[in-house]
Amino acid sequence: MHALSGVSLAIEPGEFFGLLGPNGAGKTTLINVIAGLARADAGTVSVMGADTVSAYRRARRMLGVVPQELVFDPFFTVRETLRLQSGYFGIRGNDAWIDEVMAHLDLSGKADANMRSLSGGMKRRVLIAQALVHKPPVIVLDEPTAGVDVELRQGLWQFVGRLNRDGHTIVLTTHYLEEAELHCSRIAMLKAGRVVALDSTHNLLAHFAGSRTTARVIARDGTQFTLELSGYDQLEAELARLRQSGVEIADLELDRPDLEQVFLRLTS
């Protein structure tokens, strides 16, 4: 039984890449292998050209990981936590960047609070700040918005969007498919440890839009018809059939396929 099997993909510098899949698909295992928290039986992973095993120091400096679990060290305050994390990456005197990161994540007011006293959402913000203290070119966000309130979620996406525009590569796993659809330029879908789809978000949506869709037709007398189409090219023939049977068409709505549909079709 392998948690991952035959996974082969390349994420380009500066991409906003989504890693989607149902529970147990292997997303977190893949991230753990990239981060050096798990060792692969075979194969190699490199981050910005640095092998995660033979050049692990360089690879880890390139990488900032926000773990899925809400973990923290109860002995320290937020600022101490971020200073220690900077030190692990060989950075001293990092307070200016720590202050900036805390300000963006709305943590400044909690800088001297002990980690134990923070709410779940606040602890999540500190995890994100910890991943950013060494300004890594690649940022991995493993379910970053799980259990996070709407306000933080918006602030977080603004901040991550800015980091991406500044050239940081973002790798995201999320259960909120609308987030992946909104932010990711390219997506890999995993199922049972294998990549079942790997394409740009646009192509994935377009492909499924071109293959199956639903049309709702509203007649002048208010009657509604739902047409299950295998493709847009089928639409005109179906509308003609309705007209021939005496239906006067007043309005037409076409369902735009979203990532959830793509996800369900590929992973179910």
Added chain:
Amino acid sequence: MGFTTLFRKEMLRFLKVSVQTVAAPVLTSALYLVIFGQVLEGRLQVFEGVRYISFLVPGLVMMSVLQNAFANSSSSLIQSKITGNIVFVLLAPVSYLEFFWAYVAASVVRGLAVGGAVLAVTAWFVELRLEAPLWTAAFALLGAALAGALGLLAGIVSEKIDQLAAFQNFVILPLTMLSGVFYSIHSLPALWRGLSHGNPFFYMIDGFRYGFFGASDVAPLVSLALVASAFLAVATVCLLLLKSGYKLRT
């Protein structure tokens, strides 16, 4: 830099709860001194011209050093593993050598801090002379390093608090209590005396005591060599496990 930060973090961790990590063991040792010193004073004569209570103090000091050095690395690592915050170190470019030395060095500092405090407190009650301070320092340093490395080993291997507690209660505590803290092994029957020679903690306490009185059961150089060998053996096992990621990385 990874070493410096991890060492600093381990230091801060025990200093933030110094009542529990420093003051409490000092009180325990003072109680041992009061109880055993009062009960056995005048009944036992170990070294010529040395009162029993004076004989007892170096043993109590070294016992505190060893127990606290072990407790520091073992409890810190097991807590980090259980709460999951060990991930912050594992994600960072910290080498397994830096990891090992940071934990061991912080354990040495805590062991020596508690040992020093016990010595300072007991010095109020007992007149002590220091015949060979360099031997005392060498055994304190090496003994604390060995106990710290043992604590790290226990922390790596254990997955739950009760596994660590078993290691502490069934290995460390008997080895400490049967190491000659309260007696000289010459007062033991031949079988127990022979078994004591297989206990590395005995050599640490005997050698440490040599620094105070200039007298010991075993030649201090032999004891030092055995303690150093034990440290090298435990350190090697720790480094191999850390390098492989055993029970730290999946």
